[in-house]
Amino acid sequence: MRNETTIPESVSKKRFVVGMVIFDDMTNLDLVGPMDALARIPAVDIKLIAQSSELITTDSGCRVVPDVTFVDAPSLDMLFIPGGPGINKLLLDENTLGFLKKAGTSADWVTSVCTGALALGAAGLLKGYKATTHWTCRDLLPIVGAEPVNERVVIDRNRITGGGVTAGIDFALYLIAHLWGKDRAQMIQLGQEYNPAPPFNSGSPDTAPDNIVEKFLKVSERNTKARKEALLSLNQVG
Known part of the structure; x- marks a missing residue:
């Protein structure tokens, strides 16, 4: 983990507002993993923010209710x-x-x-920062x-990014340890019984069998290509 940052005074405030942007076809665990851990911090006030007040449907069909919209979101x-x-x-989406x-x-943060x-x-928020994302899209970050x-x-510094899906739990625990102390993070980890013991060593392209990596790249190719084209088009407009 790269750690190059200082902790602002806001962390010591009684109320720490976390705005989590939600949208149709988001991945459940990307949101719920970090949200579950952060919700264990008494000072944290989580707001689910969306373009409108309508229900959000995730990529697995779960329905999520926004707390506020872009218009009435708090600081x-x-x-x-x-x-x-x-x-x-x-x-x-220019609005988002x-x-x-x-x-x-x-x-x-x-x-x-x-x-x-x-x-x-x-949105121009990662220029000049080190970052990570899902492994299929990591090479798009320089764009x-x-x-x-x-x-x-x-x-x-004040940018914190996590890798794909399950990395959201690691993200939250690192964040909590960084802002509220290692003891608090370890208590939350223990309460969640976050002690991974996967049946396969296929959670990374570095360890998964080559044929599995090739199959995944094939099924995700269209999505990755669309993301690359969208980012390149934004750069051309800019």
């Missing part, structure tokens, strides 16, 4: 955005990118998990001016 101590198939539309840019400029980093980048790092969690 944030931390901005967070998950990833998922729906990120493709967000990369071309505008909100991210505005909220990210004023927030003490700007964060993401998985392909949420691409949306931060499209938005970020330096890709092959790690589960990357902290560069």
Whole structure:
């Protein structure tokens, strides 16, 4: 984990507002993993923020109710955005990118998990920062001016990015340890019984069998290509 940052005074405040941007076709665990851990901190006030007050449907069919919209969102101590198939539309959505840019400029912390980093980048929030994202899209980060790092969690000043999906739990624990202390993070980890023992060593392209990596790249090729084209088009407009 890259850690190049200082902790702002907002962490010591009684109320720490975390704005989590939600959208159709986001990935459940990208949101729920970090949210579950952060919700264990008494000072944290989580707000689920969406373009409208309508229900959000995730990529697995779960329904999520926004707390506030872009228009009435409060001032944030931390901005967070998950990833998922729906990120493709967000990369071309001026309303969402505008909100991210505005909220990210004023927030003490700007964060993401998985392909949420691409949306931060499209909003101009990762220029000059080290970052990570889902492994299939890590090489797209330079398009938005970020330096890709092959790690589960990357902290560069006040930018914190997590890798794909399950890395969101690691992201949250690193964040909690960084802001509220290792003891608090370890208590939460123990309460969650987060002690991974996967049946296969296929959680990374570095360890998964070559044929599995090739199959996954094939099924994800269209999504990755669409994301690259969207980011390149934004650069051309800029």
